[in-house]
Amino acid sequence: MTARLTWMELRLLAREPMVAVSLIGFPLVTVLVLAGVFGQTPDPEFGGVSPDDHYLVGYVGVVLAALGLITIPVHVATHRELGVLRRFRAAGLGPRVLLASHGALGAVLGVVAAALVLAVGAAFYGIGAPEDPLGVAAWFVAGLACFVAIGGALGSVLPSGRAASALGNLLFVPMFLLGGGGPPRGVMTGAMQTVSDLLPLSHVVGGIREAWLGRTDDPHALWWPVAVAVVAVLLATWTSVRRATT
Amino acid sequence: MMQTAPRPAASTAAAATPAASTPGASQTVVEVRDLEKRYGERTVLRGVAFTVQRGELYGLLGRNGAGKTTTVEILQGLRRADAGRVDVLGMDPAEAGDRLRRRIGAQLQDASLPERMRVHEALDLFASLHPDPRPLDELAAEWQLDHLWRRAVGRLSGGERQRLFVALALVGRPQLVFLDELTQNLDPVGRRHTWDVVRRIRDGGTTVVLVTHDVEEAERLCDRIAVVHGGRVVAEGTPASIVASLGAATTVTFTDPDLDVGAVRGLPGVERVRRHGPEVEVVGDGPLLAHVGAHLVAVGRPALDLRAHHPSLDDCFVTLTQEVPS
Numbered sequence: 017m018t019a020r021l022t023w024m025e026l027r028l029l030a031r032e033p034m035v036a037v038s039l040i041g042f043p044l045v046t047v048l049v050l051a052g053v054f055g056q057t058p059d060p061e062f063g064g065v066s067p068d069d070h071y072l073v074g075y076v077g078v079v080l081a082a083l084g085l086i087t088i089p090v091h092v093a094t095h096r097e098l099g100v101l102r103r104f105r106a107a108g109l110g111p112r113v114l115l116a117s118h119g120a121l122g123a124v125l126g127v128v129a130a131a132l133v134l135a136v137g138a139a140f141y142g143i144g145a146p147e148d149p150l151g152v153a154a155w156f157v158a159g160l161a162c163f164v165a166i167g168g169a170l171g172s173v174l175p176s177g178r179a180a181s182a183l184g185n186l187l188f189v190p191m192f193l194l195g196g197g198g199p200p201r202g203v204m205t206g207a208m209q210t211v212s213d214l215l216p217l218s219h220v221v222g223g224i225r226e227a228w229l230g231r232t233d234d235p236h237a238l239w240w241p242v243a244v245a246v247v248a249v250l251l252a253t254w255t256s257v258r259r260a261t262t
Numbered sequence: 263m264m265q266t267a268p269r270p271a272a273s274t275a276a277a278a279t280p281a282a283s284t285p286g287a288s289q290t291v292v293e294v295r296d297l298e299k300r301y302g303e304r305t306v307l308r309g310v311a312f313t314v315q316r317g318e319l320y321g322l323l324g325r326n327g328a329g330k331t332t333t334v335e336i337l338q339g340l341r342r343a344d345a346g347r348v349d350v351l352g353m354d355p356a357e358a359g360d361r362l363r364r365r366i367g368a369q370l371q372d373a374s375l376p377e378r379m380r381v382h383e384a385l386d387l388f389a390s391l392h393p394d395p396r397p398l399d400e401l402a403a404e405w406q407l408d409h410l411w412r413r414a415v416g417r418l419s420g421g422e423r424q425r426l427f428v429a430l431a432l433v434g435r436p437q438l439v440f441l442d443e444l445t446q447n448l449d450p451v452g453r454r455h456t457w458d459v460v461r462r463i464r465d466g467g468t469t470v471v472l473v474t475h476d477v478e479e480a481e482r483l484c485d486r487i488a489v490v491h492g493g494r495v496v497a498e499g500t501p502a503s504i505v506a507s508l509g510a511a512t513t514v515t516f517t518d519p520d521l522d523v524g525a526v527r528g529l530p531g532v533e534r535v536r537r538h539g540p541e542v543e544v545v546g547d548g549p550l551l552a553h554v555g556a557h558l559v560a561v562g563r564p565a566l567d568l569r570a571h572h573p574s575l576d577d578c579f580v581t582l583t584q585e586v587p588s
C-alpha cells in the first residue's frame with residue numbers, strides 16, 4: 017500500500033511545477049552563480065580546492081535541506097488543509113502508512129533532485145568523480161534521512177500549506193547561509209561558527225564535500241544528522257498517531 | 263402550542279422502533295450508549311445514545327456545532343470518546359481502527375482529495391484498500407463518472423465531486439456508509455440529485471447514516487432520525503413519531519369579531535381558545551378543523567378563512583433546538 021500511495025504522490029508532485037522550483041530551482045541557480053563567480057582556481061579559503069568543486073558537491077546537501085524544510089512540509093500540510101489526510105484515514109490509510117509513504121516520497125525526490133543538481137553542475141563546470149564513494153553515500157543517506165524526517169515532523173504539526181511555506185523559508189534561509197550553502201566557515205564570525213556547528217546541514221554539506229574531495233582535515237559528525245533523524249521520526253510518528261486518535 | 267423542553271430520546275425511540283431497543287441483536291448495525299466527548303474545557307457530547315438497524319437510512323439532524331460530526335468521527339474510530347459505549351458492525355471503533363474503516367464507507371465533511379488527482383486515480387487508490395472492490399468501470403458508470411475518468415478533482419463541479427466521493431465511499435462494498443453534510447454548497451437541483459443518490463445507496467441494501475442540519479433533507483430521506491442538540495439526542499424516531507411525540511397540537515384559525523368563543527371551548531379536542539382582535543385561534547388535537555367548522559356552520563357563522571396548521575418536523579426541530587445547551 018505504501019508503494020502504491022508513494023507512486024501516486026510522486027505523480028501528483030510531478031504535476032505541480034512549483035515543487036520543482038522550490039526543490040531544485042533555488043539551489044541550482046545559486047550554485048551556478050556562486051561557482052561561476054568564484055571560478056575554478058584552487059583557493060585556501062575553500063580548503064585548497066576550487067570554489068566550484070567546493071560548492072557543487074556540497075549543494076547536494078542544500079537540496080536535501082530544501083526538500084525537508086520546504087517541499088515535504090508544504091506537501092503534507094496542504095494535504096491536511098484540504099482534508100486529504102482525513103479522507104485517507106477514514107478510508108483505512110492509517111498515519112503510519114502515510115508517514116512511510118511520505119518518507120519514501122522524500123527519499124525518491126532527494127535522490128532525483130541531488131542527481132539533477134550534480135548533473136547540471138557537472139555539465140556547466142565539470143566535476144571529478146568522488147574520491148570516497150562509500151563516504152559520500154553514507155553522508156548522503158544520513159542527510160536524506162535527517163531532512164526527510166524533519167520534513168515529516170514539520171508536516172505532522174503544521175496546519176496549512178501557507179504556514180509550512182512561511183516557516184520552511186524562515187528555517188531554510190539561515191540554515192542555507194550558515195550551513196554550508198553560503199560563505200565558507202573560515203570567514204564566519206565566532207557566533208556564526210557556533211550556530212553553524214549545531215546545524216545538521218553544516219555536517220551533511222561538509223561531510224559529503226570532504227568525502228567527495230577526499231579530504232580529512234575538516235571532520236564532521238555523522239551521528240549528528242542521524243540523531244536528528246531519529247528524534248524527528250519519533251516526533252512525526254507521535255504527533256501523527258496522536259492526531260489520529262484524539 | 264408545543265412543548266419547549268426537549269424530551270428524552272428513549273420515549274420516542276421505543277415507540278417508533280421496537281427493534282432498536284434490543285441491543286446486540288444481529289440487525290443492529292450501530293449502537294451508541296452514553297457517549298461523551300470533551301475538547302479541552304468544551305463539552306461536545308453529553309451522553310449521546312441511539313441505535314441504527316441494518317438497511318436503515320438513519321439521520322443525525324442538528325444545528326451546526328451540535329456534536330453530529332464528532333459523533334460520526336467516533337463511530338469511525340477517527341476520534342476517541344471520553345466515555346460511553348460504541349459498537350459498529352460488532353466492533354469497537356477505537357480498537358478495530360483500520361479493520362473497521364475498511365468495512366465502512368465515509369463521505370466526510372470538509373475532506374477533499376488532492377486537486378491534481380484524477381478521478382480514475384482516486385477510484386484505483388481507494389479500491390486497492392479493499393480485498394473485493396467493486397469493478398471500477400461499473401462503479402464509474404453507476405455514478406456517471408465514466409466521462410470524467412481522466413479529469414482532475416480540482417476541475418470537477420460540486421455535484422461531480424460529491425458523486426466521486428460517494429463512489430469512493432462505496433468502492434469497498436461497505437455494509438455501512440456515513441454521509442456527512444452531503445448537500446452542503448449544492449444548488450437546489452444538485453441537492454435533489456444527491457438525495458436520489460442517497461436513496462439509491464439505501465435501496466442497494468447498504469445501511470446509511472446521514473448527518474445533516476437540513477430538516478427537509480432529513481424528513482424526505484430518513485427512515486428514522488436522531489435530533490442532536492447541545493451534545494445530546496433530544497428526540498429519536500420516525501419524522502412522524504417525533505412530531506407526534508412533541509404534543510402535536512393542531513391550531514385552527516378563523517376571523518369572526520362577534521363570535522361567542524365560550525361555546526368553542528366546549529368542542530371535542532379543544533385545549534384552549536384565544537382571541538387576537540377579530541381573529542380566533544383554537545388549539546387542540548384530533549379532527550379539530552372538522553369540529554370547529556361544523557360548529558361555525560351550526561351557529562350560522564361559517565368563516566371564509568377557516569384553516570388548520572399542523573406542526574411540521576421543522577417546527578419541532580426549532581422547538582427542540584432553540585434552547586441554549588447547558
